[in-house]
Amino acid sequence: MNNSRNKAIYDIATAPVSAVMPAAPANVNFYGEDVFNADAMRTYLPKDICEKLLATIDEGVALDPSIAGDVAHAMKRWAMDRGATHFTHWFQPLTGSTAEKHDSFIEPSGGKAIMAFSGKNLIVGEPDASSFPSGGLRSTFEARGYTAWDPTSPAFIKRHGNGATLCIPTAFCSYTGEALDKKTPLLRSLQALSKSTRRLMTCFKAGPKKTTVTLGAEQEYFLIDKRFYLQRPDLYQAGRTIFGATPAKHQQMNDHYFGSIPSRILNFMNDVEKELWKLGIPAKTRHNEVAPAQFELAPLFEEVNLACDHNMLVMETLRNVADRYGLVCLLHEKPFAGVNGSGKHNNWSLSYGKGNLLNPGKDPHQNAVFLTAICAIMYAVDTHADLLRMTCAGAGNDHRLGAHEAPPAIISIYLGDQLTDVIEQLEQGVPKSSKQAGAMKLGSDTLPPLPRDATDRNRTSPFAFTGNKFEFRAPGSSQSCSEPNVVLNTIVAEAFDMISEQLEKLDDKNFHTGLQKILQKIVKEHKRILYNGNGYTEEWVKEAEKRGLPNIRTSMEALKALTKDENIALFEKYGVMNRAEMVSRYEVNVEDYHKRIHIEGEIARDMAKNIIMPAVVEAYSKALKTNEMALNQGFPGLDGYAKSLGEGMNRLLAAIDVMEKALGGLHEGIVDAIATLRKEVDGLEKIVPNELWPLPKYREMLFIY
Known part of the structure; x- marks a missing residue:
């Protein structure tokens, strides 16, 4: 083999089947075995204490602090029975990932050691907060941070090699009480939405019931062989290929989506599901996605706080299991240019008691x-x-949104033709089509039948109604689920309160008439947000502008929403975040954006100078020698080929120089310089001999695994 890339291809192609095909699980009796769930609580806790803890989890009753010691002791016994020697408070700082500091159960006692875990250990931890991003919420010298147990998300066992650790999901806050994590605002938003939902349902004569927000988070990802990954500095430092020419065949044949899953990948998926099922994560669906080497995992719906925790574990499990198979899981939104990127579809729904509020009922009241x-x-x-x-x-996500593979940056709602017709008739109050007979009158007439799957799945819509839920398709594959659901919960709480405030002024006799007028007003004022057409077209961009809908194309522009006074007032009103917490998130996200762009710029420069340029020089040198030899022997020369290499080399040098200067300036210049540099590198990839090209190509990474 001429280079390491060709050797990698040979090794992958000739790997023994037994090396990549471990046995798949034969049953699911192990489901939830690594979770301190209700069954484990009943086994390890006294009945009265178990009932108190389950009431906190299932009914939202305040936690009785007097039971903490007993719960901690039971949790320790359960964890040790499963091989755990350490515990950690598992939390989600503003980095967007998870964090953990492990402490052993061992405590010295009279020259020996005992295994101890107190109620205080369970409820509160004190990790050093100084190195986590805070956006100005605390100074570096104010290093103290606190983790607080979240009993609504069960503790679990994380296994690693021959060891195991008890992980306790927690919130994370500063010394002064501000949220330094993604979980705390989510829990606050759930409390706000629960209160507003109960207020609204009281107007409909419904008694006090539990409000449940559910989430199904579909996770897209790419898999490539690790040997290719390790030859790509851009992949292992930035998560995406900064260079790479589009291959002749990619996804244009539409032959990968829902196609037969290769054996190595299928066995990887089996192993992933086994790990997730042990953690009580209901992984349900797996399939090939649109782009080659792209796949999807979808779980069943769960309560949103638990689903957000579980999605973080899904991403970690995908990465860990991939490594066992000599693969790398890429969760970047756009690891490969020219093919579809990866998103995380946020399927959100809301129930009151046992009734889904987004499910059309069978009677006028529902x-x-x-x-x-x-x-x-x-x-x-x-x-x-x-x-x-x-x-x-x-x-x-800036590389993905609006790229004819994901929803556009213009936020709109898709309801489908049938439900849109219902909304239009509600606005008019009179029949306007044959889809419904008779005038729509709330409280007396029923809606036309709306089966669960009556709506189509408009893949170009960022926010689509799909039967009994809304699917928010714009979040990126690497992002936490928390932020979209914090916002959804809070803005829906505000909308419910706005309607409730008007309904509370109506007597029973005028309730339905008044309700109809309220809803008609909402439809008249906000129907501009409804769009059932193709969101990828230029016509929609123009139409959205006419409607006054914002088209926020870049992240830097989008993040400004966190600093608007009206948005801060909204979150403060509902106790979800205060001004300092909102501004801190703006600062953290802006800093993260700048750092990522700068890192990508430096990687692009270094790869172009130290990896690509030497290969081009070698190719050019060989072309000149071959040309000279051919001419000396009376054969046609290679003037054209040598000239194209020489001109490409000069353009590459110029692009590197532009990149060097851009790195000293703003992010916009770096982004433009990367694009210019990429154009030259990708052009050279197509003319430099394959045996001299130093990087794995798209045609290899996307198709050989």
């Missing part, structure tokens, strides 16, 4: 509640489109 919820969400999304767009901001 239909009225359903239409009220739909109109409230229309109001919320139209009023706060900037906040929803902000939750998808990020350097990686």
